[in-house]
Amino acid sequence: MLMKGNEAIGEAAIRAGCQAYFAYPITPQNELGEYMARRMPEEGRVFLQAESEVAAINMVYGAAGAGVRVMTSSSSPGISLKQEGISYLAGAELPAVIVNMVRGGPGLGSIQPAQSDYFQATKGGGHGDYRLIVFGPSTIQELVDLTGLAFELADKYRNPVMILGDGALGQMMEPVEFPDKDEVKLPPKPWATTGMKGRPQNVINSLHLDPEDLDRHNRHLQEKYREIAAREVRYEIEHEDADYFLVAYGTTARVARNAMNKAREEGHRVGLIRPITLWPFPDVAFEKVIGRAKAFLTVEMSAGQMVEDVRLAVNGRVPVRFYGRMGGVIPSQREIYEALLKMIQGGEKA
Amino acid sequence: MKQIFGRPKALQDRPTHYCPGCTHGIIHRLIAEVIDELGIQEKTIGIAPVGCSVLAYDYFNVDMQQAAHGRAPAVATGIKRVLPDRVVFAYQGDGDLASIGTAEIIHAAARGEKITVIFVNNTLYGMTGGQMAPTTLLAQKTTTSPLGRREGQHGFPLKITEMLALAGGSAYIARVSVHNPAHIARAKKAILEAFKTQIAGLGFSLVEVLSTCPTNWGLSPLEALKWLEENMIPNYPLRVLKAVEGGEK
Numbered sequence: 001m002l003m004k005g006n007e008a009i010g011e012a013a014i015r016a017g018c019q020a021y022f023a024y025p026i027t028p029q030n031e032l033g034e035y036m037a038r039r040m041p042e043e044g045r046v047f048l049q050a051e052s053e054v055a056a057i058n059m060v061y062g063a064a065g066a067g068v069r070v071m072t073s074s075s076s077p078g079i080s081l082k083q084e085g086i087s088y089l090a091g092a093e094l095p096a097v098i099v100n101m102v103r104g105g106p107g108l109g110s111i112q113p114a115q116s117d118y119f120q121a122t123k124g125g126g127h128g129d130y131r132l133i134v135f136g137p138s139t140i141q142e143l144v145d146l147t148g149l150a151f152e153l154a155d156k157y158r159n160p161v162m163i164l165g166d167g168a169l170g171q172m173m174e175p176v177e178f179p180d181k182d183e184v185k186l187p188p189k190p191w192a193t194t195g196m197k198g199r200p201q202n203v204i205n206s207l208h209l210d211p212e213d214l215d216r217h218n219r220h221l222q223e224k225y226r227e228i229a230a231r232e233v234r235y236e237i238e239h240e241d242a243d244y245f246l247v248a249y250g251t252t253a254r255v256a257r258n259a260m261n262k263a264r265e266e267g268h269r270v271g272l273i274r275p276i277t278l279w280p281f282p283d284v285a286f287e288k289v290i291g292r293a294k295a296f297l298t299v300e301m302s303a304g305q306m307v308e309d310v311r312l313a314v315n316g317r318v319p320v321r322f323y324g325r326m327g328g329v330i331p332s333q334r335e336i337y338e339a340l341l342k343m344i345q346g347g348e349k350a
Numbered sequence: 351m352k353q354i355f356g357r358p359k360a361l362q363d364r365p366t367h368y369c370p371g372c373t374h375g376i377i378h379r380l381i382a383e384v385i386d387e388l389g390i391q392e393k394t395i396g397i398a399p400v401g402c403s404v405l406a407y408d409y410f411n412v413d414m415q416q417a418a419h420g421r422a423p424a425v426a427t428g429i430k431r432v433l434p435d436r437v438v439f440a441y442q443g444d445g446d447l448a449s450i451g452t453a454e455i456i457h458a459a460a461r462g463e464k465i466t467v468i469f470v471n472n473t474l475y476g477m478t479g480g481q482m483a484p485t486t487l488l489a490q491k492t493t494t495s496p497l498g499r500r501e502g503q504h505g506f507p508l509k510i511t512e513m514l515a516l517a518g519g520s521a522y523i524a525r526v527s528v529h530n531p532a533h534i535a536r537a538k539k540a541i542l543e544a545f546k547t548q549i550a551g552l553g554f555s556l557v558e559v560l561s562t563c564p565t566n567w568g569l570s571p572l573e574a575l576k577w578l579e580e581n582m583i584p585n586y587p588l589r590v591l592k593a594v595e596g597g598e599k
Contacts (some may be wrong), residue, residue: 020432046431050424051457058421058454062428065415066395070428088418193413193429195436197392201362203407204415205398 001177005140006031006170009073009099009163012147014039017184018097019068020046022056026078027111028167029101033073053078057085057098064094065204067192069151073099075167076117077108079125086160087126090221091206095154097147098132099163101170104328112328113167113251118305121164122279129218131225133161133232134278136249140174146276148179155187157228164278166301168251168330228280235275235282239264240289242271244344247298247310249275251330256299259336268344278306283313295319297343299336302326319343358382360391362411371564371571373528374402377470378409380528380538381439384545385412394437395429397422401443402476420451423458426465437548439466444485445475448510455514455556462519462553466544469511469556472563473582480566484508487585492566507585511558515591521553523592527560527583529575540590552594560586 003011010032013021021040023033033049040047046063050056056072063070074082079100089096102117104110117125121134133153135146143165150161193202208214238260248256253274263270271289273296275282286296295318298307307322314320323339325331357363360382368374385391391412398406400419407414417425422440430438447455447469458465474492475481482492482499485507489498499507515523522544526537537559544555560582562574569577 020428022428048427048431051453054421055424055427055454055457058418058424059428059431061417061421062397062415062425062430063432064428065425066429066432068432070432084418085421092416193395193415194433195393195395196411196413201407201411202413205407207404207416 001175002173003140003176004031004171004173005143005165006101007035008140008144008176009147010035010039011178012144013071013097013151014043014045015178015181015184016148016151017069017186018045018071018151020063020070022059022070022072023047023049024053024056024074024078026075028103028170029073029075029099031170032099053081054084057082060096061085061089061092061094064089064096065092065193067189067194069095069155069186071097071099073101075101075103076105076114079117079120083126086132087128087130088206089160090130090132091128092204093158094160094204095158096160097150097154097163098160099165102164102166104326110328111167113169113301113330114326114328115166115250115252115301116303116305116326117164118278118300118302121162122281122309130221131228131279133157133159133228135161135163136275136278137163137165137169138250138253138274140169140172140176143169144176144178153232157224159224159228164250166251167328232277233280233282233284234277235273235285237271237273237285237288239269239271241269241292242289243269243292243294244340245271245273245289245293245296246336246340247273247296247306248300249278249306252299252301255331255333256336258333259340262333262337263340270340275306281309281313286310286313290314290317293318295321295343297321297323297340299331299339300324301330358386360385360411362409364408366409367405368402369565371562371574372402373561374470376528376534377468377559377561378406380534380541381441381468382410383538384542387542388545388549390437393435394439395433397426397438397440399440399442399446401446403441403443403470404477406441420446420449421454422446423451423454423463423465423467427458427463430463430465434464437545439468439545441468442470443476444469444471444473445483448484448508452510455510456517459514459517459520459554459556462521464548464551464553465555466548467556468541469558470561471558471586472561474563474566476563476566480563484510487581509586511556511591514556517554519554520556520592521594522547522555524590525558525560525586525588527578527588529560529562529578543593558586
């Protein structure tokens with residue numbers, strides 16, 4: 001089936017058993033809300049357009065606390081507004097899926113694709129010590145697959161999961177295959193507030209007034225994040241035996257792959273590391289190639305955000321370079337190729 | 351011996367943190383009595399706000415969610431939409447509902463969300479130490495209007511309940527007080543009516559309850575009840591503002 005990225009997420013969510021979707025319009029993700037407005041009632045499920053992104057994420061909180069699979073989506077400025085609610089979801093350990101089809105910033109920015117919300121997504125965009133599981137899909141099929149996985153992991157770890165796409169991914173069309181709806185297994189949620197029939201009271205809450213109690217709660221969260229980091233890292237390495245590596249995710253990884261292929265045609269031993277989980281970040285991918293790799297070139301549609309995690313992973317052992325475009329500009333294959341060549345010709349001193 | 355008075359099942363057996371003379375305890379009890387009388391304890395989900403009643407989940411013996419400041423109507427909407435056969439109520443103060451949560455409450459009413467909101471108005475932010483709220487009366491002194499609220503500088507008290515009665519989706523809207531036993535009885539009747547309105551599926555229901563804050567008003571509990579009667583009621587008249595057909599009057 002040929003499908004637009006934004007609509008494909010909607011269908012994937014429905015197949016994953018998403019029972020409620022709370023919308024607020026913002027470009028470039030509107031097709032998702034419009035798709036859900038039509039499809040969710042067909043399935044006898046909840047679609048509601050909220051009065052704001054703030055309200056939408058709090059409706060997600062209510063529905064997640066009531067025990068159903070629930071999703072919302074937005075783009076950068078709207079995701080900023082959702083941060084309060086995301087922090088509460090993380091604090092109260094509620095499973096939910098949040099889609100960010102990133103556009104250029106800061107401020108109202110532009111409506112063109114960008115990756116400048118990486119810090120916000122992966123470092124905890126709201127207040128407090130918390131983490132989201134963050135996916136950086138690169139194709140429409142991957143959007144579909146990761147949407148299903150997002151619901152699964154959200155439930156498994158009782159943690160919000162973010163799909164960090166970009167405007168290009170939301171708008172482009174590609175052939176996709178969907179999983180069968182009947183394959184979804186919903187886990188029991190004995191903690192949900194469904195009415196206390198036959199059991200003691202359930203409370204959904206992120207308030208811990210006693211400092212020792214909040215310290216304990218935070219230790220528990222950190223333990224959970226360590227478990228996620230140990231078990232849920234996902235990435236792809238192309239040409240593991242290469243001398244030089246491009247590092248890119250999402251739409252940028254597609255262009256970087258083309259630049260890699262051109263460089264290989266010219267006889268350069270170039271590979272690609274493509275993080276699929278942006279948090280937990282795939283440090284392990286770098287360990288696999290570090291003995292041989294001479295340098296890394298991180299390419300992003302930002303001023304350089306993921307590159308900080310690449311530098312932490314590489315930890316000074318070889319040079320880490322950066323090439324980025326901002327404001328909604330997608331770096332061209334030629335730009336990336338030239339930056340790559342500059343790094344290769346500069347050798348280890350580059 | 352026949353027991354003729356006791357703690358409602360929908361309240362937990364636990365001392366509250368509320369100040370002496372505060373009327374939150376009375377309002378909690380009225381809601382719990384209504385839940386008991388309607389036999390809905392096992393299908394009710396409550397929302398605790400940010401403010402003095404943030405710990406309401408420790409007092410009500412029903413499933414509860416704690417919401418971010420002002421967002422209780424959105425959280426209640428999320429629950430009610432996915433569990434339409436449950437009874438969902440939000441408990442909010444005047445800073446929570448009439449200031450930071452204006453968008454959420456107005457649109458919950460406009461959509462006719464089948465939820466019940468108990469809106470406790472004590473004219474200021476109690477939990478944070480008595481700051482001015484949209485409901486603070488003109489000339490009333492608070493920690494952020496130390497010379498008294500002046501219209502030219504601070505604007506006018508917001509009668510948000512009157513505004514909510516105008517919303518197409520609201521089905522039962524009333525303002526009551528709990529400053530004496532007769533009014534407490536009337537308040538309970540209004541709360542019962544609001545829950546029945548939700549159960550009948552008629553639309554959005556809200557009861558504003560005029561409440562005291564002796565601590566931040568700087569008055570004794572008795573003086574506070576008198577201040578409520580003499581100052582709040584003339585500004586916030588007690589009445590049923592809206593009751594759509596189909597519900598019991």
